[in-house]
Structures are given as C-alpha cells and as structure tokens.
Amino acid sequence: MPTAITITGTRGTQHRQPAEYEEVFADYLAPFAGSRTRFYVGGASGIDSLALLWLTQHTSSGVTVAVPGTVSMQPEDAREAIATARDRGRLTELVELGHDGHPSAEAYHFRNRWMVDRSEFVIAFPHGDDRTRGTWYTAEYAAGHGKPRLIVPI
Numbered sequence: 001m002p003t004a005i006t007i008t009g010t011r012g013t014q015h016r017q018p019a020e021y022e023e024v025f026a027d028y029l030a031p032f033a034g035s036r037t038r039f040y041v042g043g044a045s046g047i048d049s050l051a052l053l054w055l056t057q058h059t060s061s062g063v064t065v066a067v068p069g070t071v072s073m074q075p076e077d078a079r080e081a082i083a084t085a086r087d088r089g090r091l092t093e094l095v096e097l098g099h100d101g102h103p104s105a106e107a108y109h110f111r112n113r114w115m116v117d118r119s120e121f122v123i124a125f126p127h128g129d130d131r132t133r134g135t136w137y138t139a140e141y142a143a144g145h146g147k148p149r150l151i152v153p154i
Contacts, residue, residue, distance in 0.1 A: 002121035005032055006040045008112060008138040009047025009125030025054040028123060028152050033059035040115035043067040043074055047125045049081035056090035064093040068111040069102030112138040122149045
C-alpha cells in the first residue's frame with residue numbers, strides 16, 4: 001500500500017452536492033488513509049480544499065499542503081480550508097513554494113510536479129476529459145514517472 005499519495009482535481013466542484021464528495025472520498029481516499037500515509041494536497045479551491053477538509057476530519061493520515069506561491073495568494077475558500085486544517089492540529093506540513101510566476105499554469109504545474117515527485121501514487125478527480133487541464137497534466141506526469149494513478153471522474 002502506498003504511503004505517500006498526491007491528490008489532484010478540478011477546481012470546479014459546484015456541479016455536485018457537498019455530501020456527494022463525502023461519499024466519493026470515503027470510497028476512494030479512505031482505503032489508503034492509514035496513520036502512516038501522507039497525502040499531498042495542492043491548497044487550491046475545489047477538490048484540493050474539499051479533500052483537505054475531509055482528510056483532516058475523517059482520517060489520522062498526515063497531510064502536506066503545497067501552494068505554488070504563498071498561502072496569502074490562494075483563494076479565500078482555500079485559505080479557510082488550510083486554516084481549518086491547522087486549527088484542527090491536523091496539518092502536518094505547509095509548503096509555500098514561492099514560484100516567481102504565480103499565478104500561472106507554469107506555477108501550478110511546478111507545484112503539482114513537486115507533490116508527485118514526493119509521492120508513490122496519485123489520485124486524480126477530473127471533471128471532463130480536457131487533457132490540457134492541470135488534473136490531467138498531473139496524472140500524465142505521474143504516469144511518465146512510472147507512478148500508478150487512480151482516476152476518479154467527477
């Protein structure tokens with residue numbers, strides 16, 4: 001069982017009810033969420049924030065949040081999710097990568113590669129099949145490095 005896992009996913013999550021994400025995470029994150037597991041989450045809106053909140057509420061796994069710039073540059077809902085995880089005492093590590101080009105696709109891809117490079121496994125939650133999106137970029141990057149991926153379309 002992998003002990004270092006990157007979570008990547010769409011920022012647009014309004015097409016489902018919050019309870020549906022609870023079920024999806026219970027089905028696809030919980031089986032990997034042991035006390036020796038560390039999850040890497042990107043600290044953005046959407047799946048990143050929802051997964052961060054779910055992991056810190058429902059598991060004993062370690063959670064590292066990596067942001068491409070600084071936390072203060074993240075959207076409000078993402079900052080709130082990070083603060084909630086910290087307030088719960090469940091944030092293992094917060095990494096501000098300080099990419100000079102943030103915000104940009106280059107900075108987001110840099111952050112995603114950073115997470116994948118530290119992981120053994122990637123769980124991706126894409127919405128749609130547009131392969132130019134960051135979720136697919138991250139899954140393909142993992143595949144190119146021989147890392148297994150679980151793709152969970154939402």
